[in-house]
Structures are given as structure tokens and as C-alpha cells.
Amino acid sequence: AKGEKKETHKANFAIDLPNAKVGEVVTRFPPEPSGYLHIGHAKAAILNEYFAHEYKGKLIIRFDDTNPSKEKVEFQDSIIEDLALLGIKGDRVTFSSDYFDQMYELALKLIKDGKAYCDDTPLLTMREERMVGDASARRERSVEENLKIFTEEMKNGTEEGLKNCLRAKIDYQNPNKALRDPVIYRCNLTPHHRTGTQWKMYPTYDFCVPVVDSIEGVTHALRTNEYRDRNPQYEWIQNSLGLRHVDIWDFGRVNFMRTLLSKRKLQWFVDKGLVGNWDDPRFPTVRGVRRRGMTVEGLRNFIISQGPSKNIINMEWSTIWAMNKKIIDPVAPRHTAVDAANAVVVSLANGPAQPEAEQKPKHKKNAEIGNKTVLFANSVLVDQADAASFLEGEEVTFMDWGNVIIDKIHKSGDVVTGIDARLHLEGDFRKTEKKVTWLANTDDKIKVQLVDFDHLITKDKLEENDNFEDFLTPETEFKSEAFADLNLKTLKHGDIIQFERKGYYVVEKPYSDSQEMVLYTIPDGKAAKK
Numbered sequence: 001a002k003g004e005k006k007e008t009h010k011a012n013f014a015i016d017l018p019n020a021k022v023g024e025v026v027t028r029f030p031p032e033p034s035g036y037l038h039i040g041h042a043k044a045a046i047l048n049e050y051f052a053h054e055y056k057g058k059l060i061i062r063f064d065d066t067n068p069s070k071e072k073v074e075f076q077d078s079i080i081e082d083l084a085l086l087g088i089k090g091d092r093v094t095f096s097s098d099y100f101d102q103m104y105e106l107a108l109k110l111i112k113d114g115k116a117y118c119d120d121t122p123l124l125t126m127r128e129e130r131m132v133g134d135a136s137a138r139r140e141r142s143v144e145e146n147l148k149i150f151t152e153e154m155k156n157g158t159e160e161g162l163k164n165c166l167r168a169k170i171d172y173q174n175p176n177k178a179l180r181d182p183v184i185y186r187c188n189l190t191p192h193h194r195t196g197t198q199w200k201m202y203p204t205y206d207f208c209v210p211v212v213d214s215i216e217g218v219t220h221a222l223r224t225n226e227y228r229d230r231n232p233q234y235e236w237i238q239n240s241l242g243l244r245h246v247d248i249w250d251f252g253r254v255n256f257m258r259t260l261l262s263k264r265k266l267q268w269f270v271d272k273g274l275v276g277n278w279d280d281p282r283f284p285t286v287r288g289v290r291r292r293g294m295t296v297e298g299l300r301n302f303i304i305s306q307g308p309s310k311n312i313i314n315m316e317w318s319t320i321w322a323m324n325k326k327i328i329d330p331v332a333p334r335h336t337a338v339d340a341a342n343a344v345v346v347s348l349a350n351g352p353a354q355p356e357a358e359q360k361p362k363h364k365k366n367a368e369i370g371n372k373t374v375l376f377a378n379s380v381l382v383d384q385a386d387a388a389s390f391l392e393g394e395e396v397t398f399m400d401w402g403n404v405i406i407d408k409i410h411k412s413g414d415v416v417t418g419i420d421a422r423l424h425l426e427g428d429f430r431k432t433e434k435k436v437t438w439l440a441n442t443d444d445k446i447k448v449q450l451v452d453f454d455h456l457i458t459k460d461k462l463e464e465n466d467n468f469e470d471f472l473t474p475e476t477e478f479k480s481e482a483f484a485d486l487n488l489k490t491l492k493h494g495d496i497i498q499f500e501r502k503g504y505y506v507v508e509k510p511y512s513d514s515q516e517m518v519l520y521t522i523p524d525g526k527a528a529k530k
């Protein structure tokens with residue numbers, strides 16, 4: 001490519017991890033297998049990988065599978081695949097559930113040390129007590145009583161066990177509410193996707209993470225900073241159990257305008273049938289954005305350019321799509337499409353009586369992309385919008401062909417229904433004002449469906465008290481028909497092209513005899529069309 005600067009996004013955060021020694025750093029990415037990987041997770045995963053790599057240490061991929069009600073093997077498998085797609089392969093893949101026995105023993109130790117108690121206070125009362133800083137009526141249960149409830153009732157998921165949970169006895173009045181005796185074990189009778197019905201109770205995130213981080217040899221736990229209040233709790237658990245200390249390093253969550261990143265909410269869209277599935281092109285999942293035409297390189301560049309920012313940022317989608325455009329533009333083959341709605345037939349009086357084929361480069365600046373067949377004929381199609389701009393007697397340029405003189409414009413009301421014209425190939429294309437796309441109107445052209453999408457929600461940034469269901473975009477999928485050049489027949493699912501003067505598209509359904517070819521619009525970072 002002539003003089004085009006190739007963008008290099010070299011990761012250079014110029015940030016050190018505290019107490020980090022080259023060769024000894026161990027980080028972990030701990031997804032819960034309760035949904036597909038989304039671009040927020042991708043940020044966490046790439047940051048963990050970055051530090052592990054930078055310090056010549058190790059990365060653990062840990063499935064944080066402590067809530068059987070939400071977790072599935074399907075999600076687990078998809079997470080591994082999507083991480084691989086992003087070029088992330090952990091040195092080890094582990095599961096929180098591998099440590100259920102050890103965590104159980106450690107919970108017993110806390111109880112025996114008088115540092116945890118079983119509590120059957122109703123949920124709402126408990127929440128209220130934690131809010132105002134009141135002690136639970138069960139806080140002073142004896143060690144014996146706690147042991148009995150924990151090992152006989154909770155462990156077996158009895159009726160009495162189900163009423164109870166285990167709480168760390170930290171400080172019910174602490175200004176930091178995270179320290180007000182957090183719940184560390186609770187019952188759940190749903191079979192676990194790995195341990196089946198062996199357990200009837202499970203550690204909570206708050207107990208599991210500091211314990212497993214320590215046991216697994218993690219040196220630096222990267223957490224999004226909405227957990228900052230819970231850092232003292234994390235340390236309390238390690239200290240109280242005499243476990244090895246782990247340094248916490250926090251970073252800002254990434255959010256996107258008009259986008260939900262909560263797996264629970266995304267699951268709602270799937271369950272309601274408002275999207276196809278987790279890989280829907282309107283979803284911010286790794287699969288969704290890939291299907292929409294995001295390249296892995298574009299995604300990685302975006303995340304690395306964000307660096308380890310501590311601010312919770314609400315990103316514009318245009319930023320990430322603009323980065324993607326830089327990747328696809330130099331390599332996307334150029335093709336031609338004409339909107340089928342009101343496409344205008346231009347009859348060229350002196351055009352070739354029999355269609356003529358010529359080989360032309362698919363990309364003017366990149367010969368490596370190869371050639372395509374361009375057909376020239378005496379009947380061609382142009383977009384209604386272009387046709388409507390022509391004047392009788394005007395000389396215009398048909399791109400990659402030459403000049404054309406418009407003789408007669410046939411109209412029905414404001415709609416152009418046909419044009420009589422003639423080629424004027426000696427004409428100078430530098431002197432015409434209009435350069436238009438055209439397509440030979442022969443049986444070789446193919447009909448395709450073009451699909452564009454809008455965001456699923458209408459509000460840029462949902463506030464804490466907003467119910468996302470009140471902000472659903474009524475229509476999020478826009479289909480139109482177009483005629484396209486015959487070369488599209490060889491494209492495969494996922495191939496990215498540009499329709500000249502229209503934009504970038506990714507092939508969803510390839511050409512076949514039995515169904516219409518479908519292409520999705522790839523946003524290119526310019527203001528979204530509403």
C-alpha cells in the first residue's frame with residue numbers, strides 16, 4: 001500500500017504491579033460459566049494475560065463455578081473457545097469446584113475459631129440489619145451449635161439447613177458494609193454441572209476467591225474496582241485462615257453506550273427471544289461482535305489501547321469500530337451492490353450488445369487480494385438515489401467504466417423509472433461531478449439481503465435505578481434487498497467485503513441455490529444511522 005501507515009498498537013501500559021518479580025507473577029482470569037464471554041470480560045482476560053506475559057509469569061483460567069443455578073457446561077466450553085479466539089490460553093485451567101473439600105475444611109476452621117456462625121434470619125431482615133448495623137440474633141450461637149447446623153443441616157440441604165447460611169463474624173457495625181458479617185456459604189439443591197449432587201451448599205464468591213487465589217499460588221488478583229470495598233474482606237478471610245497473602249490490583253470496568261454487559265440481563269434477552277442467542281450480532285459478546293464483523297485484531301487493539309485505566313469508562317461503540325475499520329479496509333475486497341428498492345435500469349444505446357466480461361482487481365491498493373469479474377452490458381442498474389440526482393443532458397461517470405451522457409429520464413411522480421443514456425468513453429472523468437456505482441443488468445447478478453442493526457436499548461447510560469426493560473429499542477433489525485455482483489457467490493460465512501460507496505459488510509449466509517445470501521452491515525465508526 002502506498003505510503004499508508006500501518007497502525008501498531010504496542011501494549012505499553014508503563015504500569016508496574018506492586019511487589020512483582022519477573023518469573024514469579026501468577027495472575028488469574030476467573031469467569032463464572034454463567035454466560036458467554038463479553039467484551040468486558042475480554043478486557044479482564046487480556047489484562048491478566050498481559051501482566052502474566054510481561055513478567056514472564058503464569059496465567060490461570062479459573063472457572064468460578066460456585067453457583068449451580070446459573071452455570072452450564074455450554075458456557076464453560078464457549079468461554080474456552082472464545083479465549084482461544086482472542087489468543088489467550090492459560091497455563092492452567094482450574095475450577096473453584098476443585099476446592100470444595102478444602103473450602104469446607106476451612107469453613108469448619110473458621111467456625112471452630114469462633115469466626116463464623118450459622119444464621120437463619122430471614123433474608124429481608126438480614127439485609128435490613130446489615131444496612132443499619134444491627135447484630136443478628138444468631139451472632140452468638142455456640143461453636144457446637146454452629147458446627148452441628150453447618151455439618152448436619154446445611155451440608156445435607158435439610159429443611160433447617162436451607163433456612164440457614166454461614167456468615168463470617170467480622171464486624172456488624174463496620175462503616176464498610178462489606179465487613180458486616182458477609183455470607184460465606186449458602187445452600188443450593190440444584191445439581192452442580194461438575195460435582196452433581198455431592199454438595200448441597202456452596203461457598204460464596206466472597207469466600208471462594210480469596211481462598212482459591214491463595215491456594216492456587218496467585219500473586220496478583222486483578223479485580224474491577226467496584227470490588228474495592230470488598231478488599232478488606234478479602235484480606236480478612238486470608239488472614240483469619242492463615243493463608244498466604246495475595247496482592248489486589250484493581251482496574252476500571254468498561255461499559256459501552258446503549259449496551260448491557262450483565263450476563264443476567266443478556267440472558268433475559270435470550271430467554272425473551274428478543275435476540276437469536278448469545279452470539280446475536282446485537283450482543284456485546286465476543287461472538288456477537290465477531291459475527292457483526294469485528295476482527296480479533298480490532299478487538300485486541302481496542303482493549304490494549306484502553307490500558308489498565310482505573311476509570312469506569314462508558315465507551316462509544318464508534319471508537320472500537322473505527323479501530324476495526326483500520327484492520328479491514330486494507331484487505332476487504334471491493335464489490336458492487338445496488339439497492340433493489342426502485343433500482344433504475346439505464347439503457348445504454350451504444351453499450352455492448354452482448355455482455356462482456358473483464359478481470360479487475362478486487363482492491364485498487366492491494367493487488368494481493370486478486371481479481372474479480374466485471375460484466376459490461378447495454379443495460380445496467382443504478383441506485384434510485386443516484387438516478388434521481390441526474391439531469392437530462394448531464395455527463396456522469398460510471399465508476400471503473402467511463403463517462404455516460406444522460407439523454408432521457410423517465411419518471412413516475414418523483415420516482416425515476418428508467419433512463420436512456422449513451423456511453424461517452426472519451427469523456428474526462430475528472431470533469432464530471434457524479435461518480436456512481438452500477439451493475440450490469442444481466443441474469444448473472446444476484447439478489448442479496450442486507451441487514452443493519454440498532455442497539456438493544458435506547459438510553460446511553462442506564463442509571464442504578466433504571467429498569468432496562470423500560471428502555472428497549474422497539475426495532476433493532478433493518479433488512480433491505482440489493483442486487484450484487486456475481487463474484488459474491490464464492491464468499492463464505494464470516495468473509496468481510498466492502499460494497500463501494502456503501503460500506504463494509506460481513507457474510508452471514510453465503511450464496512446458495514436454496515436460500516438468499518445475507519450480509520450484515522459492519523459499523524465503521526462513523527455516526528450510527530438511526
Ligand code: ATP
Pocket residue numbers: 029030031032033039040041043044045064222223224252253254255261262263264
Ligand atoms: P456479569 O455481571 O456479566 O455476570 P461478572 O463480573 O459477574 O459479570 P464474571 O464471569 O464473574 O462476570 O467476570 C469474570 C471477570 O471479568 C471478572 O474478573 C470481572 O471483574 C471481569 N469483568 C466483568 N465485566 C467486566 C467489564 N465490564 N469490564 C472489565 N472487566 C469485567
Ligand code: MG
Pocket residue numbers: 032
Ligand atoms: Mg461474577
Ligand code: MG
Pocket residue numbers: none
Ligand atoms: Mg456481575
